[in-house]
Amino acid sequence: MNPDTRAPRHIDAIIVGGGIAGLWTLSVLLVKGYNAVLFEAESLGCEQTLASQGMIHGGLKYALSGRLTGASEAIAAMPSRWRACLAGHGQVNLTGLTPLADHYYMFADRGALGRLATFFASKGLRGRIEKLARAAYPEIFQVDGFQGYVYRLDDFVLDTTALIEQLKHQAGQRIYRLRVDGRHCTVDDSVTLRVGPQTLIANRLILCAGAGNAALARSLGIDTTPMQTRPLHQVIVRHANPSPVYAHCLTGAKRAEPRLTVTSHRDGDGWLWYLGGQLATDGVERDSQSQCDVARDELNVCFSWIDWSAANFTSLMIDRAEPEQTGLTRPDEAFAAVSGPCVTCWPTKLTLAPDLGDRVLALLPPPQHAEPVTLDLPSAPIAAPAWAQTTPP
Ligand SMILES: Cc1cc2nc3c(=O)[nH]c(=O)nc-3n(C[C@H](O)[C@H](O)[C@H](O)COP(=O)(O)OP(=O)(O)OC[C@H]3O[C@@H](n4cnc5c(N)ncnc54)[C@H](O)[C@@H]3O)c2cc1C
Numbered sequence: 001m002n003p004d005t006r007a008p009r010h011i012d013a014i015i016v017g018g019g020i021a022g023l024w025t026l027s028v029l030l031v032k033g034y035n036a037v038l039f040e041a042e043s044l045g046c047e048q049t050l051a052s053q054g055m056i057h058g059g060l061k062y063a064l065s066g067r068l069t070g071a072s073e074a075i076a077a078m079p080s081r082w083r084a085c086l087a088g089h090g091q092v093n094l095t096g097l098t099p100l101a102d103h104y105y106m107f108a109d110r111g112a113l114g115r116l117a118t119f120f121a122s123k124g125l126r127g128r129i130e131k132l133a134r135a136a137y138p139e140i141f142q143v144d145g146f147q148g149y150v151y152r153l154d155d156f157v158l159d160t161t162a163l164i165e166q167l168k169h170q171a172g173q174r175i176y177r178l179r180v181d182g183r184h185c186t187v188d189d190s191v192t193l194r195v196g197p198q199t200l201i202a203n204r205l206i207l208c209a210g211a212g213n214a215a216l217a218r219s220l221g222i223d224t225t226p227m228q229t230r231p232l233h234q235v236i237v238r239h240a241n242p243s244p245v246y247a248h249c250l251t252g253a254k255r256a257e258p259r260l261t262v263t264s265h266r267d268g269d270g271w272l273w274y275l276g277g278q279l280a281t282d283g284v285e286r287d288s289q290s291q292c293d294v295a296r297d298e299l300n301v302c303f304s305w306i307d308w309s310a311a312n313f314t315s316l317m318i319d320r321a322e323p324e325q326t327g328l329t330r331p332d333e334a335f336a337a338v339s340g341p342c343v344t345c346w347p348t349k350l351t352l353a354p355d356l357g358d359r360v361l362a363l364l365p366p367p368q369h370a371e372p373v374t375l376d377l378p379s380a381p382i383a384a385p386a387w388a389q390t391t392p393p
Contacts, residue, residue, distance in 0.1 A: 008199040009373040011035040013364070014191055015206045016180045016216060018380050019049035020160075021347045021356060022208035023167040023175075027092040028357040030171065034367045037200070038171070040380035041179035045164045047210050049350065051234070051318045051386035053263040053276055054163075055104060056082045056351045057155040058128060061248060062330075064256035066119045075332075076128070079154045081354040091357050097158070097166050100265070101246040104155035105138060106258070108250040109148040116250070120151060128154045140243040145305025148251065157246050157263055160350070164382050176377040180209075182219040190341055195375055204364060207344045211321035217344065224344040225337050229319035230330070233283035235275040235295040236387045239311035244271045249302040253278065260302050265387060274387055275299075288315045314390040322348050336360045 013029060015022045018040030029036045059075040084090035086097060106129070113120075120129050130152045134142070137150045168175055178195065185193045191205040207213050207224065217224040244264030253259040261277035279298055283291040292313035299308050323335045323346055331348045334356035343363050347356045 006197050006199075008192075008201050009371070010369045011037065011200060011202050011373060012367050012369050013037075013204045013206055014039065014180075014193060014200065014202040015208055017041075017208035017210060017212065018044040018175060019047060019208065019210050020045075020052075020163075020350050020353050021210065021345050022206075023164060023171070024092065024347070024353040024357055025206055025208055025345065025360050026171050026174065027167050028361060029364075030174075031092060032361065032367065033370075034364070035369045035372065036174065036206075037373065037375070038175045038380075039178040039180050040175065041177070041209075041212070043177075043381045043383035044168060044175070045160065045385075046383035047212075048318065048320060049164065050160055050383050051316065052160060052350050053261060053274055054100060054158045054160045054350065055155055055246075055261075055263065056099075056158060057104065057153070058351075060106075060125070060128060060153055060155070061258055061261070062256075063119075064116065064250070064253070064258070066115055066256075068124055075349070075351055075355070078351045078354060079156065082156075082158075082351070085354070091354050092167070093170065094163070094166060097162055099156045100159045100263075101157040101244070103246070104153045104157060105247040106151040106153060106250060107141060107146075107148055107247050109252070113149060113250065117149070138243075138245070138247070140241075140245050140303075143305050150247075158350075159265075161382065161385055168382065173374060173379070175380050176375055177380040178377055180216065182221065185220060187220050187222055187341060195377060198375055200373065200375070203341060203368065205342045206360065207342060210346070211319055213321065213344055213346070217342075220342075222342050223339050224342065225335070226324040227321055227346075228324045229321050231284045231317060231319050232276060232280040233286065233291050234280050234316045234318065234386075235283075235291060236314045236316065236390050237273040237275065237295065237299070237311050238267060238270075238314075239273070239306075239308065240270070241306055242270065245273060248277065251302050257281065260298055265385065267387075272387060283315075284317070288317075291315045316386055316390055318386065320348075322346050334359055336363055338363050 013036040085094040088095040248258035249260040258277040334352040336359035
């Protein structure tokens with residue numbers, strides 16, 4: 001407890017935004033001995049992070065043109081960096097967090113892979129992808145109706161709510177609910193934030209507000225890297241099939257992107273399927289009903305052995321927020337850039353959180369302020385996953 005709440009308190013960093021970028025950064029800073037607090041406007045994970053599919057991937061889905069690219073290679077190390085965190089010797093401590101799925105899969109109808117089959121078997125991909133014998137297929141593909149190929153990737157899937165719970169728990173009382181803006185926060189050589197009678201002075205302000213970074217920078221009158229948003233139209237399917245699925249479908253894919261990217265998430269006593277991939281990128285111009293109709297058609301092709309007639313479909317439109325790229329292309333790496341005492345961050349993908357952690361640490365001066373602060377503000381709650389906020393029609 002602070003002896004005099006009116007005396008300004010000095011800390012190393014204020015982090016704005018409680019998605020994966022802010023929570024991961026807070027965790028990394030605390031491990032390294034920084035004195036930092038985080039402010040979240042609504043609830044932790046409420047925007048992109050709890051709408052994500054939770055895939056910790058090494059970028060192979062970006063190599064479906066049949067060659068390794070900058071994008072696929074920049075993130076190749078991420079699954080092993082996250083596995084180190086799960087095992088207790090990584091950048092942050094995630095021991096006790098059990099993945100939703102230990103592996104992610106790719107599948108295609110017989111004959112659908114063409115020269116990709118040779119590429120998948122190439123030396124450059126050894127250890128990252130493995131063609132499975134039928135006996136090793138996940139349960140959903142062990143049926144006569146499926147006569148294709150299944151590959152196991154080094155990738156895995158996290159329960160993003162459990163991830164946020166763990167990061168929040170480790171941070172103790174350092175996460176508060178507050179929308180930061182220019183009315184109570186000023187930036188000169190350092191950063192001053194006033195909350196009621198309390199004043200906080202920080203060496204650095206770390207902007208991890210996702211799509212909110214641009215408005216936040218405007219409100220604080222600081223210059224930062226311009227932002228771009230790229231929309232996705234995801235689909236949620238509730239149905240009676242008891243098997244969870246974690247797989248990219250390549251059957252009949254017409255370009256170098258999975259036709260469907262499927263993850264499964266607990267929904268009452270069963271599982272719902274959450275669909276992304278080409279369906280979600282191509283579907284941004286469709287209204288919800290048309291997108292659900294297309295999703296049903298896609299499932300009838302990709303999972304033709306399952307009866308989809310009684311399934312319930314809903315959809316969800318959401319933007320990814322990233323640093324601006326030429327021609328709205330996808331960034332390959334996490335992003336962190338300094339402007340005065342501010343660091344603006346976009347992880348660009350959940351899987352790139354460890355890369356973001358490295359980049360932020362490289363931009364900070366050593367820790368200077370050890371004395372903990374307690375603010376008279378409520379703690380930020382954890383949001384519900386995006387699919388839990390949609391109800392079947
Ligand atoms: C549908 C979808 C699926 C995805 N699937 C994957 C996947 O499987 N694997 C993968 O690697 N990546 C995936 N991604 C990308 C990944 O989810 C994002 O890159 C990542 O979650 C971004 O995290 P963030 O913390 O930067 O942003 P966000 O999660 O959007 O968090 C920003 C937070 O800042 C808060 N905020 C905003 N303004 C303020 C303010 N002024 N004051 C205080 N707080 C503020 C917001 O309330 C929000 O909680 C997916 C993205 C989408 C949209």
